[in-house]
Every structure is written in C-alpha cells, then in structure tokens.
Amino acid sequence: MRLRYGDYPMFMEIGQVIAGYQFQTTGGAGFGIANYTSAATGVVPPAVGGTAAVGATFIDRPTIIYAPLTGTDFVRKLMEPMPPSAVLFLLQAGYNATVVMPLTVESINGIANESRRPGMSRPADPRFLRLTQLLYELQQANALQIRINRKKDGENTLIGFPPAGGSPANVASQIAEVRSILHLSRPAGDYSVRYGGYSGKSDEIALVTRSMLQVMLELGILTQVPEADVSSGRAMPGATMAHASEGTTPPLINVLSGPSAPSDSYVAVPYKGRWFWIAETDIRSKLIFGSVMLLFSISDVGVRSAPPVVTVPAN
Structure with a gap:
C-alpha cells in the first residue's frame, strides 16, 4: 500500500518482548444489626445480617519493541533479484506453477511474463501462459524433477x-x-537453470526473476484505492484490464478497501484513513500472500540480527 501511494516501504523486526502481568485478589465482608418492634409482643429482638465477597483479576500486558530494518544491506537485498532456486523451491514444495511463475518470473528463455507495474505495463507472451499451465500439469503428474546441488x-x-x-x-x-x-x-537429461537473459543454448533454462520490490509493486498496483486519491495525484493509477481479452490470467491478488474495518478478513491493515484487506474467502489471494511471505524468508531479504529478547519479570 505504501508503494501504491508513492511512500517508501518500511519493514520492522521484533527487537524485544517484555512480559508484564498482574494478579490481584480482593475480598470483603460486612455485617449489620437491625432493631424492630413485634406487633404481637412488643419485644424488640435484634436482627443480625452479614455479607462476604471475594474476587480475582489477572492482567497480561506485554510490551513489544520493534526496530526498523534499514541500511544498505537490506536495501540491496530488497532490490536484488531473487535466486532461481527460490522460485524452484516453491515449485518443489507443491506450490502451483500457475501462481508461482506469474508472481516471481519476468521472463524465461526470452519469453516475457505480464507486467502491470507503472511505466512497465505489458501483456504476457501467450507462450508464457501456456508454459505455466504445462508445468502445473507436469507437477500433478509428478513429472517435474528439480535438483539443487550446493557446491563450494x-x-x-x-x-x-x-x-x-x-x-x-x-x-x-x-x-x-x-x-x-x-x-x-x-531430448533427455537435466537442464541447467541460470539467472539472466536467453543465451540460445539448447541445454540451458535462463530465468530473469523479480526482486521482492518488483513483486510488491506488481501486487500493490492491483489494490483497490479510492478514485479520488488517484485523480488528486495521491496514489498511482491502478492496473487496467486492457489485456484481459488476450487471455491473461486473473489478477495475482485482490485487495479490497473500505472506510471501516472488515468483519471477516484474512489480513487487514489501516492506511491513509481507510482499511485494506484480503477476504477470508479469497483462496487465490491468500495463497499469493502466503507465497510472498515465504519468498521473503527463503530469498534472504533482510539483515542478520540477533533474535528477539524476551524479558519475564520475577515477583
């Protein structure tokens, strides 16, 4: 959302968690004596009554300290294309090729993917769409074999x-x-997968992958923002569906917006006085969001830092 509104994206990590809790107990008792006159005997017997009450309250108020991720190392990794192995890890883990490839790949052996980024909008090469469908069918048939050899x-x-x-x-x-x-x-054997443009070699697959910043731009341009924000210049225009008739795939993600918090959402965030969310019932958008979170982890985007410190008070 920040990219859609032209703001720099901010990332935070948990630096420290301070646990704070209270356990309070209360108790009380009371009694009283009342006098009254009997109509039959005229005797005034005393009346004694009492009350008692107990209670307990447990209050848990943890304090979470966030630290911003900054520095040249983080910015470089955010803008650096993800390694082809990260894309193939997702395919190997069973993620649908028709979801992974349009999200992470710019081109494969010179065959271009669709882009909706501002200034870079283009339709997908029909061969790219067909390729992703074939790879998905091979996944289903257990006929897509991926190996990653780690060497010195x-x-x-x-x-x-x-x-x-x-x-x-x-x-x-x-x-x-x-x-x-x-x-x-x-015709047979393994094909080496490398990052870069098409080399023309008959035994090599060249992948031009996207950076995480490019992925976020591709997703941010699909979110719903008020038309008044676009016309006033506060937000970038959204992606058009001009290529829909040419057989493009559905939008990667569907982010809804409204003036108030949604009642049923998978994830929601307030920004610029509005709420933006992914619907709980939108399984495709949920899968895309989960894939992006996983890519942030396996693409090593960020800086090496110490794990968060958890402080628990002792009474």
Missing part, C-alpha cells in the same frame, strides 16, 4: 523430466511441448 563455489540448479519411453503418452507430449517452447533441443 555456489549452487547448481537443475530441471529434468522423466524419459519419454517411461511416461504416459499425455505426459510425454506435455514434456515435448515444454521443450519446444523453451527451444531445448537436447
């Missing part, structure tokens, strides 16, 4: 497919179509 001089990421002779006919045809789209002329 870095890591080597590989993508492989099962031999054509040992795969069902439909899987073999899908693998053949993937090779055709990516111009992989070598």
